[in-house]
């Protein structure tokens with residue numbers, strides 16, 4: 001018998017890459033690959049890369065330099081270490097990776113990893129690149145995860161339900177790296193959710209670059225909306241929590257359909273926390289970004305969601321220093337952040353990406369963009385602190401996920417994705433239990449298990465946070 005080979009997969013970027021990394025490991029498991037958590041002793045290393053900003057891409061090349069040394073050291077001991085580059089950098093820069101990084105045996109994009117066993121066999125004899133957008137359905141050909149793998153991956157899991165993007169925001173590489181928008185059929189998603197729930201998963205986050213544009217084939221032969229899909233998934237036995245990310249404001253509602261907003265009103269399992277990136281608060285910049293919505297449209301969506309689910313909290317992404325951004329444009333963004341009172345937000349300095357329209361526009365001076373980024377981040381930090389402070393004394397439902405570092409302590413997530421630590425038995429892992437918050441750390445909360453029936457403290461949190 002051949003010895004099991006060790007696989008190390010490193011994910012960069014978004015949660016969809018994490019999902020893809022798991023599915024790559026699932027594809028290789030029948031061939032004898034066992035996933036390891038460290039580089040040491042790995043026979044195959046896959047870097048699942050991100051191209052969203054320049055810095056994300058640079059990280060890959062510096063990692064490949066280090067891997068080259070490791071590969072040579074292993075070779076001197078007679079051991080072959082294969083290196084593959086997957087994901088969005090692979091898709092965008094396939095040939096260049098092979099040229100620049102001698103360590104690399106195999107390059108493949110996000111749409112071809114269902115062919116991994118075959119590609120790997122070919123890569124034993126020479127370098128392989130596969131960055132096609134194949135006509136066949138990748139998802140239909142992926143190997144299901146083993147029960148053991150699902151258990152090891154934990155209580156909360158991801159399912160990709162939609163992939164790719166047809167919106168073409170002028171700053172964004174995703175339409176080029178992930179390709180055109182595609183929604184998976186409802187039946188395939190439900191089957192995946194049932195399999196996960198059966199293995200002990202309690203929380204599922206539905207993933208898509210434009211997840212709320214979901215329009216997969218339903219069992220009734222019609223296209224289902226994300227709202228309808230969420231209703232169906234809420235019926236899966238064992239699943240206690242549902243989330244979805246990332247949404248586009250324009251797809252939150254349409255004239256004929258408000259099923260997603262209704263899902264927030266009607267489904268207790270749908271968590272009251274939504275990542276809804278707006279990128280900028282200035283209509284001029286939103287237009288230059290080709291976002292296809294205004295600041296007022298966004299505020300309207302936020303208002304409708306709050307009406308449907310009063311305890312909902314929001315997070316967002318922002319880009320500062322987009323070409324042509326004036327101090328007034330920036331101020332409009334800053335004021336929008338304060339006005340909405342996000343629970344958290346991510347902000348980035350604009351990074352020109354090759355092949356995107358905004359890369360050809362006149363760029364902002366870097367020092368101006370950096371200074372604005374700092375100002376915005378201070379405001380975001382202030383709001384985050386305020387939101388967390390609003391949790392003090394509140395009782396929040398926590399889904400416990402694992403043991404914490406400190407003996408006797410367990411850790412889980414609040415409805416708002418905050419990590420919450422308590423002293424408690426490991427038998428609570430996988431369960432939802434109310435916790436009274438009594439301490440704030442820098443990124444986590446601590447509390448004590450509350451007795452009695454679950455009492456929702458979310459409304460109190462929002463009130464205290466001034467949202």
Ligand code: 5AD
Nearest residue numbers: 171172277317318319348349350351
């Ligand atoms: N420069 C900076 N940030 C970007 N993002 C996407 N493209 C760029 C870019 N070219 C940010 C957006 C997006 C998040 C995932 O990354 O805010 O929502």
Ligand code: SF4
Nearest residue numbers: 013014050051052088
């Ligand atoms: Fe990065 Fe976007 Fe690709 Fe995710 S889809 S890995 S965020 S470039």
